[in-house]
Amino acid sequence: CEEKIVGDGGGGVGLAEAEAQGGEENEASEVTAAWPARAKEVGELEGVTVRNPYFEWVPSRLVDVYVTEAGEVGVEGLKRVAREREELEERLFDGI
Incomplete structure (x- = not known):
């Protein structure tokens, strides 16, 4: 068993x-929503992988x-x- x-x-x-x-991955937007809009405008996020783990096994x-x-x-x-x-x-x- x-x-x-x-x-x-x-x-x-x-x-x-x-x-x-x-782990348990969740939407990256939960993290990036708190970032200033300027970060998205100037392309600072290009090539960046944003992770949002709630739990890790x-x-x-x-x-x-x-x-x-x-x-x-x-x-x-x-x-x-x-x-x-x-x-x-x-x-x-x-x-x-």
Whole structure:
């Protein structure tokens, strides 16, 4: 059984898949909207890549403890929480 990362949005992705995805990128305009219009007018942005990461994935091998709303849990505790949530989702939403 592959362990999954489950977020508030429900569902989950395999740990290996999550680590391969990298971070969560969002619209660059959320950053550049705060910049002066002059920067865009004079072409200062040409050749510049603007990134807007909200979250960065950290390989699980580098994590000693996970901090959750329920407190600190280790890898086994996180796996238990993921299994419990998956079981609850199956019980509540299977067949819908």
